[in-house]
Every structure is written in C-alpha cells, then in structure tokens.
Amino acid sequence: MLDAFVIRSDVMPNQPSVSPQEPITLTTAQAAGRMKIPAKVVRGLCKADALPGAAKDVQGRWCIPIESVEAWIERRDSIPISRTYIDAKRPQVPPHLQNIKSTPHIESTPHIESPNWWARLGSKFHIAHIRAILSILATLVAIVGTTISAGADYTPFRHLLRQYIFIREFSPERQGETLIIIFTFHNTASTNTEPHIKIERRIKEELKKINESKSRVQVEPYVLTADDRAKAEDVGKRYNASMVIWGEDTGVEIIVNYLNLRGIDFANEVQIVERERVQLASSKGYSHFITRDLPGQLTFLSLFAVGLVYRLDENYTQAIKVIEAAISSLPQNTKLTGLADAxxxxGWLYLFQPLDDQYKAVKNLDKAIELDPNVSESYINRGIAYYKMEDLKRAIKDFNNAVELNPVSAGAYYNRGLAYRKLEKFEQSMEDFNRAIELDPNQALFYSSRGSAYASRGKLNLAFQDFDKAIELGPIAEAYFHYGNAYHSRGDRQQAIEYYDKAIELDPSYLYAYENRGLIFSESGKFDQAIQDFNKAIELDPKNVYAYNNRGHVYLKTEKFDQAIQDFNKAIEFDPNISQAYSNRGQAFREMGALDQSIKDFDKALEIDANVSEIYYERGITYKLKGDLVRANQDFDRAAELIPHKAQFYYDLGNLYYSNGEIDQAIKAYDKAIELAPKFAEAYNNRGSAYVTTGNIEQAIYDFEKAIEDSPNFAAPYYKLCLTYTLQGQFETAFPHCVKVDELGGYSPTP
Known part of the structure; x- marks a missing residue:
C-alpha cells in the first residue's frame, strides 16, 4: 500500500532555482551525511516533524528540504557545551557564586538563588562521576523515548524492548467502550498484503454502516504469529480490550484468530430453562479461521467481528442478525476452515431466544457438527435446545455424545442429569449429578440441582445439606429458590417466602422466584402482593403464560372476572395448548353466567388433557347449574376415578352439595372423604352440620366431638357444640364449649 504523496508550498517549482550541486531536497542518506548522524535517526526526525517540510515521494522515500537540514545543523552547533572542571585539591566554587559575599541581606541587594541540587552534586568530587553517569542514562532514555514515540524504524529493537517494557501505542479501553485490537499479522509471503489493515478498514466500515459509535478499532504494531494466543491475550488485557484479532499470512493461506476478553467465561454461562438452569458450553470466546481468499471472505471476517461485539454487549438479537449476514456473504460451498465456529x-445465541426459535439453535448446531463432528460443546448446546423443546430422548443422546467425546465434561453429566430427572429416572439423574460434582466440586449449581432432586423425593435432610453447600460456594439464587420450594412443599409458607426473598435479593431478575412467591401470597389471601409478583414476572418475560394464568386466577378469586378473562386470553394466545388457562377461563365465564361458553372452555381443556380431575369437577359444577344432573354426576364420578386417594376432592364435593341444599349427597361425599382420611377434622365438622340439618343430633354431636379430637384448636366444632347443646336446653354442657370458642379467638359461622 502506497503512502500519500504530499506536495508542500515550500518545495513548489516557483521557488528560486538551485544549482545542480545544491538540490532543493535531500535524500535520507544525503541528509545523514550533512548532519553527521545515522540515516535511521534522520528518518525518525522526519516522522517526528523535527525537519519541517520533509515528506515521502510516491516510492515511499523521504524528501527533505535542505533548508530544514541546515537549520537543524545550525541549532545543534549553537548549543554551548558545558563542562565542569574539578580541582583535585579543593572543590571549585560554581561561577555564579564566586562574587557573593557573606553579608547580611538588605532590601537593596539583589536576591541570589542558592545553588540547586544538581549544581551541588556536580561540585562534589567524590560523586561527580555519578552525575556524569546519570547524565548519560538520561540522554539514552530521551533518545529511546523520542525514537519510540516518533515511530522510528527500529522494529527489531522495538520488539526486543517490548519483551521487557509494555509500550502503549494508543489509549486503553474506556468505560462504556468496546476496544478491538488487531495485531500486525505475521508475514512469511513474498509480498506483504497487510491483511490486518484490510480487516481493520472493513470492520470500521461495517461499524459505521450501523452507526456503532461505542466501538473502537486499533492496529497494534506488535507482530504475532498465528499460534501466539498467550501473547495476544496478555497484550489485550494490558489495554483492557474487549477483543483481540491476530493472525498470519503464509502466502498460501491467511489465518485469522478472534478472542473475546471481556471477562466472560462462556463455559460457565447459564440459562434458565423451566425452573432449572442448564450449563451452556462454549469455545471460550475463541474462533479460528483459515482462508485462501481474503478478498472474497473479508466481508465475512469483518461482519463476524461486529457480531462478536454485539455478543459482548449481550445484544444477542442484533448479534444473530450480523453473524447470519456474515455467513450469507460467503458463496455456496465455500471452504473456510473454522466456519463451524460461526x-x-x-446456535449458542439462539439458545437465549424464545422457545419458538429453539429449532434455529438446533439447525445451526447441526451445521456446526456437520463441519466439525468432534466438538463436545456443540453436542451439549444442541442437547440443551432439545431439552428446552422437551425432546428429552434426543437431548440425552446429545449429552451421551458429549460425554463420549469428553469423559471429563462436568457440564455434560450435569445437563444429562437434569434430563433424566425430568423423565423421573431418579437413580440415573443422581448418578450424573454425583459425577458432575466429582469432576467439578466447586460448582454451586450442581449442588443446588442435586438438592432439588433430593427434595422432590422427600429426602429433605440431604436436600438441605446440598443447598447449604451451594450457598457456601456461591451463594447462588437457585439454592435459595430450591430451599423455598422445599419449605413450600412442607406447608411452611413463611419460611418459603423468606427464601424466595433471598433468591430475589441475589438475582432481581429471577423470574421463577417471583412466580412461586406470588403463588404463596395467593394461597395466603394476600392478593395485592400476589398481583405485584405476577406483574414483575410478566415484566421480565412478557410472553410468560404461567404468570398470566396465575395472575388471572387471582383476579378470579377476587371476582374481577373481566381482568381474569383478559389474562387467560393472553396465556392461551402465547400457548394454545395450556389446558389450565382454558379451565380457569371456563370458571370465570361460569361466574359471569355464560354457562355455554364455560362448558366450551372445559371441553377444550379436556381435549388437551383428559386426565385432570379438577377440570371434570369444574365442568360438573357447570352442568349442575344448567340443570343437567346426569352429566354433572358423570363428571363428578370421572373426577373421583382419577383421584380416588384425594379426600380433599370429596370434601369439596360435599361442600358443593351442602351449599345447594342436597344434604344427603353432601353426607355421602363427606363419608368418602373421611373414609380416605380418617383424621380429616374439617370433613367431620361439616358432616356434623349436615346431620344437624337432617335432625340427627346424636350423629352431629359425635362428628363435632370427633373433629375436636383430631384438631383440638379447631374453633368451629366447639362453636357448633355450644350452639347445639344450647338449642337442646343443655346449658351446663354447652357452657365449656362456648368458653373454648372465646379462648380460641372466636369463630365466624360458615356451613
């Protein structure tokens, strides 16, 4: 590449003529002869603008005005040479102090400065040599600094010096900026094509097209070979750069390497999937390409770098667009070593996209594996995509391939353990979690997930040990989240909320912690707080069907039916196969009196999942309200078949019959609930109320006393015994029961 030819006014043809013996400009060698200094120093002075008017011609040779050379010589010769003469017998008094007498200072006497430390140092015979040495060293440092800063042609010396001293050619990366450093490519070709300059220019062009002003591209003069990754990383870190690019031109092929340095270890990057975190795999942000057609593939190489900039900024959507454009710029059947990295x-970027885009992750990872089938990380990430798509068999197959290629990949075992657990293959899941922990015992995420697996099997002591270990290593939000789930399963809502609070404190964007805490608030009747949590979940994920469904359920409970239906509509819009949203919307329509629309929603819910007892139960209620008792009883029977062990169902059914005045049916339902749960105090209490209605006081009293036996602090049966005995005129018997009600804080009558 030719340097610009500069025409200056001081060497224009209209200047006075000079004889052939005195040319108007001198070459570097001629100037060096006149100035009595090496030619390399002359070139350094030209670059430093110390010789005004010096410029390169079209062949890259310096043309130096003779006036500048003569002026430089004149300035040099006019500088006096100072010498210090030292008397061997006694020190000389410095000249500017010889006439000063030791007299008191008066105002009319001129003030004379005392000799400075350098002059005093020179006046001492025994250290005069030290001063001379320091002077020489200072001169050498000045010369070296001047030649380096001027960019003089001391390349071998410069590289030798940089082995010991770090010299910055430009400013390091600033806050809010992305610095890309391109090292001078090592060249072994017959001609130097300067690929680093071409790549720099094209990257700048592409950044300008997209108005990317926060990125800066700099060429570092340091020459690196293609395999000198350690040096590239070291120098890049000294500049605090986000990315470094270096490579080599062999004349046959050009090697281009990219390395991300912004503190991201992609092997430890994690992504929430369902209510677990899978461990993504990456090539540590390093990409390696070999091309034999730089001009034809320059667009790809530059766009790929821009895509990596977006990836560093976590703008994954834009990174996808740019890298896809990079690949599209390549002709079909292009043979580019390293294309699998792109x-x-x-594929890695698509894993962060919505569920609908996971097939694109699979598609790109398919291509990566086709181009390079021996990279375990590709199988891990494709397995994660399948996991997110709930194709667990294919996910496990990919994790198996990853383990085969890399038997010490802790991430492969961990992810396979998650898949096995989702398939309820508990033993295989635990084996994989154990193996992952054995390979990487300092990964908090592994302990957290193993603890969650223990908790799902009811082994809470082991679960808590793993959660504690995860917190000790982390602490990570997942451990507190799983702690909260475990306490929730034990019915300890307050403790669960405290752990969800801690998870959110550690990770304010932890979607599932908000969801689960919102569910507990809803169960506890704290509907405003529940709404706030579901609102936050929707803010974090505007297409979260579960958050819309759960918020809609709160609106249903609080009789805000229009808002409930809007939320259920949103959930169904984002996932047309969510049976729970149809069932909940059916309940809302029923409460609004739209019974036919209610039945349609229950029918749709059962079409999606025909084995959910609660949907049959709710549809049965709707049929009952329509007066279709035959279908109502059929639905109740079907619901009972699906959950014959669930006493709560028969209890709820009994309450329904009781509220409708069908006392005999209510008693039968309570009988079934008590048969399934002999210590079901609420069922005894409500059956007692039903017997009172039929006039069977003796059986009613038995049921109330049985309820008290099973739950001594349950106020309702005391109240009903107080009332029953009072109505029977047995005041003395009634009195202690009435007192007990007061002791327990009173009671508001319900059926």
Whole structure:
C-alpha cells in the first residue's frame, strides 16, 4: 500500500532555482551525511516533524528540504557545551557564586538563588562521576523515548524492548467502550498484503454502516504469529480490550484468530430453562479461521467481528442478525476452515431466544457438527435446545455424545442429569449429578440441582445439606429458590417466602422466584402482593403464560372476572395448548353466567388433557347449574376415578352439595372423604352440620366431638357444640364449649 504523496508550498517549482550541486531536497542518506548522524535517526526526525517540510515521494522515500537540514545543523552547533572542571585539591566554587559575599541581606541587594541540587552534586568530587553517569542514562532514555514515540524504524529493537517494557501505542479501553485490537499479522509471503489493515478498514466500515459509535478499532504494531494466543491475550488485557484479532499470512493461506476478553467465561454461562438452569458450553470466546481468499471472505471476517461485539454487549438479537449476514456473504460451498465456529456461535445465541426459535439453535448446531463432528460443546448446546423443546430422548443422546467425546465434561453429566430427572429416572439423574460434582466440586449449581432432586423425593435432610453447600460456594439464587420450594412443599409458607426473598435479593431478575412467591401470597389471601409478583414476572418475560394464568386466577378469586378473562386470553394466545388457562377461563365465564361458553372452555381443556380431575369437577359444577344432573354426576364420578386417594376432592364435593341444599349427597361425599382420611377434622365438622340439618343430633354431636379430637384448636366444632347443646336446653354442657370458642379467638359461622 502506497503512502500519500504530499506536495508542500515550500518545495513548489516557483521557488528560486538551485544549482545542480545544491538540490532543493535531500535524500535520507544525503541528509545523514550533512548532519553527521545515522540515516535511521534522520528518518525518525522526519516522522517526528523535527525537519519541517520533509515528506515521502510516491516510492515511499523521504524528501527533505535542505533548508530544514541546515537549520537543524545550525541549532545543534549553537548549543554551548558545558563542562565542569574539578580541582583535585579543593572543590571549585560554581561561577555564579564566586562574587557573593557573606553579608547580611538588605532590601537593596539583589536576591541570589542558592545553588540547586544538581549544581551541588556536580561540585562534589567524590560523586561527580555519578552525575556524569546519570547524565548519560538520561540522554539514552530521551533518545529511546523520542525514537519510540516518533515511530522510528527500529522494529527489531522495538520488539526486543517490548519483551521487557509494555509500550502503549494508543489509549486503553474506556468505560462504556468496546476496544478491538488487531495485531500486525505475521508475514512469511513474498509480498506483504497487510491483511490486518484490510480487516481493520472493513470492520470500521461495517461499524459505521450501523452507526456503532461505542466501538473502537486499533492496529497494534506488535507482530504475532498465528499460534501466539498467550501473547495476544496478555497484550489485550494490558489495554483492557474487549477483543483481540491476530493472525498470519503464509502466502498460501491467511489465518485469522478472534478472542473475546471481556471477562466472560462462556463455559460457565447459564440459562434458565423451566425452573432449572442448564450449563451452556462454549469455545471460550475463541474462533479460528483459515482462508485462501481474503478478498472474497473479508466481508465475512469483518461482519463476524461486529457480531462478536454485539455478543459482548449481550445484544444477542442484533448479534444473530450480523453473524447470519456474515455467513450469507460467503458463496455456496465455500471452504473456510473454522466456519463451524460461526454456526456454533449462532446456535449458542439462539439458545437465549424464545422457545419458538429453539429449532434455529438446533439447525445451526447441526451445521456446526456437520463441519466439525468432534466438538463436545456443540453436542451439549444442541442437547440443551432439545431439552428446552422437551425432546428429552434426543437431548440425552446429545449429552451421551458429549460425554463420549469428553469423559471429563462436568457440564455434560450435569445437563444429562437434569434430563433424566425430568423423565423421573431418579437413580440415573443422581448418578450424573454425583459425577458432575466429582469432576467439578466447586460448582454451586450442581449442588443446588442435586438438592432439588433430593427434595422432590422427600429426602429433605440431604436436600438441605446440598443447598447449604451451594450457598457456601456461591451463594447462588437457585439454592435459595430450591430451599423455598422445599419449605413450600412442607406447608411452611413463611419460611418459603423468606427464601424466595433471598433468591430475589441475589438475582432481581429471577423470574421463577417471583412466580412461586406470588403463588404463596395467593394461597395466603394476600392478593395485592400476589398481583405485584405476577406483574414483575410478566415484566421480565412478557410472553410468560404461567404468570398470566396465575395472575388471572387471582383476579378470579377476587371476582374481577373481566381482568381474569383478559389474562387467560393472553396465556392461551402465547400457548394454545395450556389446558389450565382454558379451565380457569371456563370458571370465570361460569361466574359471569355464560354457562355455554364455560362448558366450551372445559371441553377444550379436556381435549388437551383428559386426565385432570379438577377440570371434570369444574365442568360438573357447570352442568349442575344448567340443570343437567346426569352429566354433572358423570363428571363428578370421572373426577373421583382419577383421584380416588384425594379426600380433599370429596370434601369439596360435599361442600358443593351442602351449599345447594342436597344434604344427603353432601353426607355421602363427606363419608368418602373421611373414609380416605380418617383424621380429616374439617370433613367431620361439616358432616356434623349436615346431620344437624337432617335432625340427627346424636350423629352431629359425635362428628363435632370427633373433629375436636383430631384438631383440638379447631374453633368451629366447639362453636357448633355450644350452639347445639344450647338449642337442646343443655346449658351446663354447652357452657365449656362456648368458653373454648372465646379462648380460641372466636369463630365466624360458615356451613
């Protein structure tokens, strides 16, 4: 590449003529002869603008005005040479102090400065040599600094010096900026094509097209070979750079390497999937390409770098667009070594996209594996995509391939353990979690997930040990989240909320912690707080069907039916196969009196999942309200078949019959609930109320006393015994029961 030819006014043809013996400009060698200094120093002075008017011609040679050379010589010769003469017998008094007498200072006497430390140092015979040495060293440092800063042609010396001293050629990365450093490519070709300059220019062009002003591209003069990754990383970190690019031109092929340095270890990057976190795999942000057609593939190489900039900024959507454009710029059937890295990066980026885009992650990782089938990380990430798509068999197959390629990949075992657990293959899941922990015992995430597996099997002591270990290593939000789930399963809502609070404190964007805490608030009747949590979940994920469904359920409970239906509509819009949203919307329509629309929603819910007892139960209620008792009883029977062990169902059914005045049916339902749960105090209490209605006081009293036996602090049966005995005129018997009600804080009558 030719340097610009500069025409200056001081060397224009209209200047006075000079004889052939005195040319108007001198070459570097001629100037060096006149100035009595090496030619390399002359070139350094030209670059430093110390010789005004010096410029390169079209062949890259310096043309130096003779006036500048003569002026430089004149300035040099006019500088006096100072010498210090030292008397061997006694020190000389410095000249500017010889006439000063030791007299008191008066105002009319001029003030004379005392000799400075350098002059005093020179006046001492025994250290005069030290001063001379320091002077020489200072001169050498000045010369070296001047030649380096001027960019003089001391390349071998410069590289030798940089082995010991770090010299910055430009400012390091600033806050809010992305610095890309391109090292001078090592060249072994017959001609130097300067690929680093071409790549720099094209990257700048592409950044300008997209108005990317926060990124800066700099060429570092340091020459690196293609395999000198350690040096590239070291120098890049000294500049605090986000990315470094380096490579080599062999004349046959050009090697281009990319390395991300912004503190991201992609092997430890995690992504929430369902209510677990899978461990993504990456090539540590390093990409390696070999091309034999730089001009034809320059667009790809530059766009790929821009895509990596977006990836560093976590703008994954834009990164996908740019890297896809990079790949599209390549002709079909292009043979570019390292192209698998580009497809791998695309697959990795798509894992962060919505569920509907996971097939694109699979598609790109398919291509990466086709181009390079021996990279375990590609199988891990494709397995994660299948996991998110709930294709667990294919996910496990990919994790198996990853383990086969890399038997010490803790992430492969961990992810396979998650898949096995989702398939309820508990033993295989635990084996994989154990193996992952054995390979990487300092990964808090592994302990958290193993603890969650223990909790799902009711082994809470082991679960808590793992959660504690995860917190000790982390602490990570997942451990507190799983702690909260475990306490929730034990019915300890307050303790569960405290752990969800801690999870959210550690990770304010932890979607599932908000969801589960919102469910507890809803169960506890704290509907405003529940709404706030579901609102936050929707803010974090505007297409979260579960958050819309759960918020709609709160609106249903609080009789805000229009808002409830809007939320259920949103949930169904984002996932047309969510049976629970149809069932909940059916309940809302029923409460609004739209019974036919209610039946349609229950029918749709059962079409999606025909084995949910609660849907049959709710549809049965709607049929009952329509007066279709035959279908109502059929639905109640079907619900009972699906959950014959669930006493709560028969208890709820008994309450329904009781509220409708069908006392005999209510008693039968309570009988079934008590048969399934002999210590079901609420069922005894409500059956007692039903017997009072039929006039069977003796059986009613038995049921109330049985309820008290099973739950001594349950106020309702005391109240009903107080009332029953009072109505029977047995005041003395009634009195202690009435007192007990007061002791327990009173009671508001319900059926």
């Amino acid at each position: 497809y791998f990066s695309l």
